[in-house]
Amino acid sequence: MDQLKSIFWFRQDLRLSDNLGLIESCKIGGVLPIYILDDLAPKPFKMGSVSKIYLHYSLQSLNKSLEEKLNLYIGNSKQIITQLVQKYNIKNVFWNRCYEPWRIIEDKIIEEKLRDLKINCITFNGSYLWEPKEIKKEDGSYYKVFGAYKRKVYSCLPRRPLTFLTSNLLIKDYSNFTELKDFKLISSQSWEKKITAHWEFGEKAAQKKMNTFLQHHLFGYKVGRDYPGKNQTSRLSVNLHFGEISPHQVWESVSSAYRLDSFKNLGAYQEDVEHFLSELIWREFSCYLMTHFRELPWKNFQEKFDRFPWRSADDELFHAWKSGNTGYPIIDAGMRELLQTGYMHNRVRMIVASFLVKNLMIHWNHGRDWFWECLVDADLANNSASWQWVAGSGADAAPYFRIFNPTTQGQKFDSQGEYTKKFVPELEKLPSKYLFEPWKAFGSALQKSEINCSSYSSFIVDLKFSRERALSAYKML
DSSP: OTTEEEEEEESSOOOSTTOHHHHHHTTTSEEEEEEEEOOSTTGGGOOOHHHHHHHHHHHHHHHHHTTSOOEEEESOHHHHHHHHHHHTTOOEEEEEOOOSHHHHHHHHHHHHHHHHTTOEEEEEOOSSSSOGGGOOOTTSOOOOSHHHHHHHHHTSOOOOOOOOOOSTTBOOOTTOOOOGGGGOOOOOHHHHHHHHHHOOOSHHHHHHHHHHHHHHTSTTHHHHTTOTTSOOSOOOHHHHHHTSSOHHHHHHHHHHHTTOSSSSOOGGGHHHHHHHHHHHHHHHHHHHHHHHOTTTTTSOSSGGGGGSOOBOOOHHHHHHHHHTOSSOHHHHHHHHHHHHHSOOOHHHHHHHHHIIIIISOBOHHHHHHHHHHHOTTOOHHHHHHHHHHHHTOSTTOOOTTOOOOHHHHHHHHOTTOHHHHHHOGGGTTSOGGGTTOGGGGTTHHHHHHTOOOGGGSSOSSOHHHHHHHHHHHHHTO
């Protein structure tokens, strides 16, 4: 351990390439790479069951990339880091910043402790294209409208990604006997089988996914991304959340793939590229909002929504929504996709969210919590900002009168039922004209088709009635 100079603390950056903190730490000398499972600090926002399963396999992949030199610890981050720097006489601690409210508080406490111990604490922004607090209006305030924020950040293009050169300086702590199994991240074998069947894990898998998207799915992205039956999205959100790939690598990959030197000469791919980058910037904007408004995950951004007459999370209605048994096929398909894969197509996320908060008038907090439990890409900023956007309570939110109709949304974006029938197989033989209004098919159509889908003879709430009720409540604000 004589050559040991620094600690690098892995968090939401489970990769080697374009990992600023890791790369800089290796320039000084020997590095102890660590990951700490500290599940007490998040309190109400502890990792959901599905995120834990993904984390297990992502850490497994990272350890392999580090040639089995990843050191795992369980407990209070401040205490563990303090013990390690004192035990091994370490002079430098590196990490990449995280922006969840409790992370910001925790980081400040740890930095103060390290300063007291005369330890150099060096941190970087390794998870976002732009440091949230550095993007400001001319008057020094922060942006609350996405369009204005996007125009601002376009004027300061992100840095190029960096290459990780060597693992020879990474050191294993053989006095620590904590293993990945000791984290106990997998509590449900049923969930584990579903997640491992649908996902590949780690940095190499993320790079492979990025390349596949560039080669086969970016062209036509702007239009195709709205159709859940098409394979037109990147599905990189989970890799970005866990840091298996950096947003700089994604941005650079999209740009270099089509040799884009500016946003003026994009050729045939202009709208697709710009729209994809806009989605990447929405991720940035979500974190930006949470950095400036730390209560975003639980408090209405617009205070007037504190007076909105949310209904209680009725056990029967809420359970029907969660389990995908609402009687509306596109809603049920989305919720069942979530339960079967840990993921949901983005267009469908908006539809099911609108249905919960507007048609059922159940508080967006309940939807946020269910997504947090079930999504592989459960990201606090993105999840919170997106739910508030749909509810109308967020910054630059959807107007109150925008209530997604699940029938017309299904007919428009899944007209042949490729997506819906995959996750609601009891409707597989139903004629297309009845697919999103199956209750209209009862009688001769069902008898002729020999279809048994009695569960779709009714629905849990009438769309017209619930829409008018929501509009009345919104207008009162």
